[in-house]
Structure formats: structure tokens, C-alpha cells
Amino acid sequence: MKFAIDDGSTNVKISWIENDKVHCVTSPNSFRKDWKSAALINGKKIFNYQIGSTKYTFDATSDRALSTTHVAYQYDDLNLLSVHHALLQTGVSPCPVSILVTLPITEYYNADDCQKNEANIARKKENLLREISLNKGELFEIVDVEVLPESLPAVLTTLVDSGINAFTKSLVIDVGGTTLDMGVIVGEFDDVSSVYGNATIGVSMVTDAARKALAAADSDASYLVANELIKHRHDREFACEVINDLSKVDWVLECIENKIQELGNAIAYEAKTFMRNPNRVYLVGGGAMLIEEAVHAVYPSLGEKIVLLEQPQEALSREICCYHAA
Template sequence: MTLAKMKFAIDDGSTNVKISWIDKGVIQSITSPNSFRKDWKSAALLNNSKIFNYQIGATKYTFDATSDKALPTTHVAYQYDDLNLLSVHHALLQTGMKPGPISILVTLPIIEYYNAEDCQKNETNIERKKQNLMRDISLNKGELFEIIDIEVLPESLPAVLTTLMDSGVNEFTKSLVIDCGGTTLDMGVIVGEFEDVSAVYGNPEIGVSMVTDAVRKALAAADSDASYLVANELIKRRKDRDFVDDVINDVSKVDWVLGKIEDKITELGAAVAYEAKTFTKNPNRVYLVGGGALLIEQAIRDVYPSLGDKVILVPSPQEALSREICCYHAADEITETDVAVA
């Protein structure tokens, strides 16, 4: 029987895959963006440029950061399809660790992990996720990691494990966790230091993809067709004028594109704030995690004005989930002073 040499905690979101692992007693983390298209790339002209050409069954895929033909991952079905398998294996290769047999902890959105009617685990979806990641995949002229064991966990809530335990909450404190990801909005109410999870909620129609899709359309109208990865980078670096000018070809529409970005960010924030207030009217604390946390932070502060600094943006919110899962499942391997984030 093959034994796993390493364990990786993986938050395999639709926009980015976040991986954390323990290396020599220190926690390491990386974020790997998803941008794949069909067919293979030709060999790079520069020797130091790495080409990632994959094959699943009879279908060939390649990682392509800038192609406007990049396949969409902003849908819940991504959790069970070729693109999820590609994204996880591609992200593993970005860790710099030597490929070999491994075990992984991966995530599912709350609405996929739990049954809506009784909040119990959806064993069908959990098994479906496992089987998807156990499928065969190959890398042309390269070696992949061998996944031999998979555990599936719910998204968002574990991202605040350490934060809650260090925050001095009492056994009656209600903490609302808001995870705004690329595709879904996940929320949960935690009682005390994880004594209980009193409610969970997910919405597959609200996520950063609302902004990304609008930005791609705006870029196309400005003669600047772009991949999802480039569109997301523009959202993050929208105040960097040099980067903006490099991405947008039609200089007469630069301000118009930036205006579209800000309008959609406002719309996203309003949508998340409305859902949060409807789900939990008066929590004692609010924790923001996920890739969209920075975009919605002000809207959440505005909708819970009496909480003040008890609305908390978790450090490195995009990597928080993988990092916390890694820490929780390897608590005996590291000490608090050992922890470093790569």
C-alpha cells in the first residue's frame, strides 16, 4: 500500500486555489490562479519559461494566464469537473515541492457540503468531489503528485479557528463569518469558540464573478479582451495607473472601465450586506474572509455600524481557509512561534 509522504490543505476556489502545508515545522502558503483553455501551447522560446500542458481522457488543456479563451470556472459545477482537477494539480506544482504520493484536504461551498433542508452533510456531493479528484490526469513532459487520500471540508467557517480562539469570546458570543469567494457567498454563525455552529447559508449567485464578468465585458468594449485572471488582476490593481494603462488599449475608455469596476464593487457590497443582515440581524462579531473580503469590507461595516472594530478583516483573507485547515490538522507539528506564511 502506498503511503502519503505529505499532506496539503487546499481551498480550491473557482478563481484561485490556495494551498497550505507544513515544511520543516513551518506553515507555507501559496495562491495559484485558475486560467486554463483547451489544446496545448507550443514550447516557450525562453528556457526559463515553464509550459503546463495537461491531458484528461482525450481532452488536452493548457495553463494560459492571458488568453481570452480561458474556460469559465465561476459556476458551482466547477467543483466536480475537469477544471477543478486541473486547478488542484496545477496549484500543487506551484508549491515547489517534489511530486510524490500525498493526502489532501479540500473544500466545498457550504451550499454543496450541507443539505439545505436539515444542515446535515451532503454525502453524495462529498463523494462526488472525492471521485473527481481521484481521476487520471497527465502532464506532458512532467510529473504530477499522486493523490492517494482525500478529506472534504466545508468552506468559510474553519477560516476563523485561530482568530476566534485568540479573541476572548465567551460561550454566548455569536460570530458571523462571511466568505465572499469568486462564485459563491458562504455565511455561518459560530457560537463561542466553536462550541456550536447555529446556522449556515450559501448563495451561488453572489461572488466576485459579478465584478469579473462585468469587467471582461467592459474591457472587450475598450478593445482589450482579457482572461478572467487578467480581469481579476485589474480589479485588485485598479488604482495602479501604470498597470491600468497597460491593460486597457482604448485610452479614451480608461475612466469608463474604472467606473464600471467601482459600480460593480458597490453592487457586490450591497448584495452581500443585504444577505448578511437578512441572515443574521445582530451578531456580536463579524469576520470577513475569502478573495472578495477587501471588496465588501466597507459595505459590511456600514450595515453593522454599532459593531465598530468588531467587524474584523481576517489577515490574508484569501489564504485564511487553507492556512487554518492546515494548522488545525497539524497542530502537533508546529508551534505558534514557528508559523510563517510564504
């Protein structure tokens, strides 16, 4: 089988075609070292992995969850773990598979000449072909790895169906957990005129602020729980379940909102510097909804030509699946 995988630092988005239908699953990254005991968890699947001599487990709520919000994640144990864990969430029986995975633009292309960084691509492939085992379980066997650049393929269908002319310049802004990727596409994908990436701007800015605020409110949390609070920040009931010190609920939520605004302003500045006057803007990635307002503010004349893709987090894996994994 063939799977298209956008293996981001916060979530792995995986798509595949079965019975002529595209299926998509989002698998969050939340791993810690050592194994979890299944003794007290009847009927619940425990995912205990081993890579070399190191043991890991999937743990959604542990505040000891290992950080994946750094570029080195693309080539380390946590990336190998996240891809195999995502494959197990598909419901497909483990079998030999070919996978298409992604690298941030800053890692996929050389900064000086915009050519493929073959060394990074080879590192990514080698990492995902390494041995890994699942205690009391069976894993997929990855037999082939193809590496693609992030962000731009996510808008393929949208552009082809949009009826734009050959001179339209579309700016694609992909906001991930760790990186910001941007590219300018001419026409209906007739040409990619320029690409840009910043490995220091991503949703992790907000996640880290949320975790610090939670810790200050006696509520140490994993990256996964912090991200869930960001998603449900307008749900008071959810916030009160996550935050122990109820006197600090408003303060924690305010910290999150301030950091979201800071993230939006930073990305809007980067976008305007990279592409002053695009004809259209497309927002993709897990953080797309957080920065939509800031992008509208920096490109006020575009109005409805600023498009937040439907299900922006899964857009890249879905498009890669449709055009490469079929």
C-alpha cells in the same frame, strides 16, 4: 505528505507544513483547451495537461480561458486541473500525497436538514482521484481525499485568541469567486448555530463586468487579467497597460467600482437578512476586502468588531492546515 487546499473557482489556496513552518501558495485558475508550444518561450515552464482525450494548458492571459465561476466547477476537469497545478507551484518534489479540499456550504450541506450532502462529497472525491497527465513532466499522486466545508474553519485561531465569552455570536462572511458562504459561530467555536450559502453571489459578478468593459475598450482579457485589474484598479499605470483604448480607462474603472458597490450591497443585504444583530463579524475569502465598507455600513454599531482577517484569501487553507494537516 499532506496538503490543505481551498480550491476556489478563481484561485486555489494551498498550505502545508514543512520544517515546522506553515507554507502558503495561491495559484490562479486560467486554463484553456489545447496545448501551448514551448518553441518561443525559452526557459519558461509550460504546463500542458491531458485528461482522457482532452488536452488543456495553463494560459494566464488568453481570452479563451475556460470559465470556472460556476458551482459545477467543483466536480469537473477544471477542478482536477487546478488542484494538480497548484500542487506543482509549491516547489515540493512530486510524490504521493493526501489532500484536504473544500466545498461551498451550499454543496456540502443539504438545504433542508443541514446534514452533510454525502453524494456531493463523494463526487468531489471521485473527481480528484481521476487520472491526469502532464506532458514532459511529473505530477503528484493523490492517494487520499478528505472534503471539508468552506469558510467557518478560517476563523478558528482568531476566535480562540480573542477572549470572547460563551454567548458571543460571530458571523463569518466568506466571499469567494462564485459563492457567498455565511455561518454563525457561538463562543470560541463551541457551536455552529446556523449556516447559509448563496451560489449566485461572488466576485465573478465584478470579474464578468470587468471583462465586458475591457472587451468594449478593445482589450479582450482572461479572467485572471480581469481579476488583476480589479486588485490594481487604483494603479493608473497598471490600468493603462491592460486597457488598449486609453480614452476608455476611466469608464472601465468606473464600471468596476459600480459593480463592486453592487456586490457589497448585495452581500450586506444577505448578511443582515441572515443575521440581524451579531456580536462580531469576520470577513474572509478573496472578495473580503471589496465588501468591507458595505458591511460596516449595514452593521454601524459594531465598529472594530467587524474584522477583516489577515490575508483573507489564504485564511481557510492555512487554518485547515494547522488543525487537520499537521
